[in-house]
Amino acid sequence: MAEADGIPCLLMRGGTSKGAYFLADDLPRDEAERDDLLMRIMGTPDPRQIDGLGGAHPLTSKVAVVSRSATGDTDVDYLFLQVGVDEAFVTDKQNCGNILAGIGPFALERGLVEAQGDRTSVRIRMLNTGSVATAAFATPGGRVHYDGDLAIDGVPGTAAAITLDFEGTAGSSTGALFPTGSVADEVDGVRVTCVDNGMPSVLVRADDVGATGVELPEELEADAELNARLASIRRAAARLMGMGDVSETTVPKVVLVSQPSRDGTISTRSFLPVRVHTSIGVLGALTVAAGVLVEESVGHDVADLPSGGSPFVLEHPTGHFDVDVAVATSGDGWTVTRSAALRTARKIFDGVVFARPRL
Template sequence: MSQFTVPCVIYRGGTSRGLFFHEKDLPADHELRKWIFLKGVGSEDASHINGLGGASSHTSKAVVISPSEREDIDIDYTFIQLGLGDQTVDLEGTCGNLMAAVGAYAVDEQLVPVRRNDRSKVVRVWSTNMNFELRIHVPLIEGRAKVTGSYKMPGVHDKGAKYVVEIINPGGGKTGETLPLGAQNKLSIGNRSTSSHTPTDIEYSMVDLINPFVYIRATVLELNGTELNQEVSLRVEALRSLEDIRAEVAVQCGFAQDQREAKEKSKAIPKIAYVAPPQDYLTSNGSLISKSDHDILTRMTSMGRMHRSFAVSGLLNLAAACLIPGTIPYQLCQKKIAENVPVVIRIGHPEGVIAILVDYDRKTGQVRSVGLERTARRIMGGDLFIPDRTGISPNIE
């Protein structure tokens, strides 16, 4: 079978990695685009052995960038979550980690003007998946996105240059409301985390901000939130319960018609996490995190598996939820505010603690912005070879 090529760049952003494409380099045929994304990552094999993915949800990603026609916006950003051993091509969510790399790509590909002696550039980005504005503060060196620096972020071994990502008015991107089902709700589902399979009323909060996230208390799964990922991964029934809850909420929100569709076609949203109050715990590399070092403790799954760290979109969502009265994260978070000022929420996750800045308007109940710090690195660029489905290379001009 012959192959054709597509220009592609690989970036790491935060703790994610993805294939970056310029809109003009992709075919107009959306089915052919899906083919390029799937074969580029190697989604048909869970190992991603036949592509450039990394056998995890945070490395099975693609991004499409184009100049924006919107006023006061530089570029449009479309995110694609790809499958692990299946043909999933999901454009319903977004990736907060790769947002830093989106800013770097815009600079490196000369999609925004910079001068050689500029120290930084604010790239204004529109998320086409979620319909909100991003402001990405990109550090520069000699007119290029800077990579090396002194900033150390959890989940990445090397220090790097600090990127600041801000999301403006991030609530309600998929449903139109930050709390489409109210601050808390209940559902009945068989409790598969124990020997009993009788229906159990489970309290949850569904927060639609950046990406829609479902939150339950860790105790629902007979967990305390400090467990290592490998321990939770052995709790097959607990993972199954998490997916059942996620799928049921997807139906309630209108993301899917039934649980089957939610599990087969709506794997990326909503995402689900369990939360707990601050506790002393060990990170995945054995570092001790003190109870006093974080305000809330959490773990999440992505595409049915435990997430190695925690999705940035989820960190931003959870930090905001911690300030929204009535939600489960609000009830478990140790930090409370009484004034209308931006506040930092410290989130404990498997690889450490992340600080998120939230600007929440207590008077209107609206989240004005959320932001965090990341690093990014351009890894390689060139021609991506894609097997031709028909034996005849398509014209992708």
């Protein structure tokens, strides 16, 4: 399709993020051409993204690229792309579990899969890491049903529940749940836990870096001294994790953890890595939970751990996020035996988008 004719696009809220969803066949095959087009569609680089679809925040400058699966055991392939806001970049170095919530509905909307009665399950291969998730959602009458009664903190109102069950997320980016080989390490004089259950993360106790862990995102973003220290910790921890120089990438994330204050399991503040998440990402939540569940990890001693099958409740700036995570020892360390979450999604518009001309 010629760029001047517009590019088919479905704009959707997935979880607590918002992104532009595309069929792979509607975008250039050449990655450099694709990324240039996406930045012009999103209005990047510009802190307001005033000339594109982007919402002036990393959580609203996201892209999903979807196609029929190239393998026989999954239905669709999903590539997540994080598009910069004021910086000109597109990166595939991480997954996004929130945007993932919209992949099953998008696949049905675009005819990549067929409805399976009143409820449809779609197996999704996440190309960023090769792990798999199964999304199950309501499809009465063969159509996606977006309305429902599930509320997720960080999103107004309610919508239909989408169940996400993950496979193979432990170590999917770094090779191990605890990629340094230790449950805890000392980095820049601070005790940290480096953990990867789908989102490589560095867990740091808030009080170890002079924070309370209950600050608002804007307060944390305005603390230049704290941000410089966390950036140094992130770079050093990433080297221990085998990720090399991450100064130009969005992973690993740094997550400040502290004692819960609202009847949850633990309080979190997640850095993206500079902006602070208004909630916490799906894979970020699954990763924090997996790390904190293990004894001697950072956060384990301040967490009010669930029992009797209760969910692991992560407190965040706009409420809480409940996940179902279980870990167990294996021959060579720790493994994750269960990773699941409930999310919602909503179709916002479906049509064609016109890219900004090249500058």
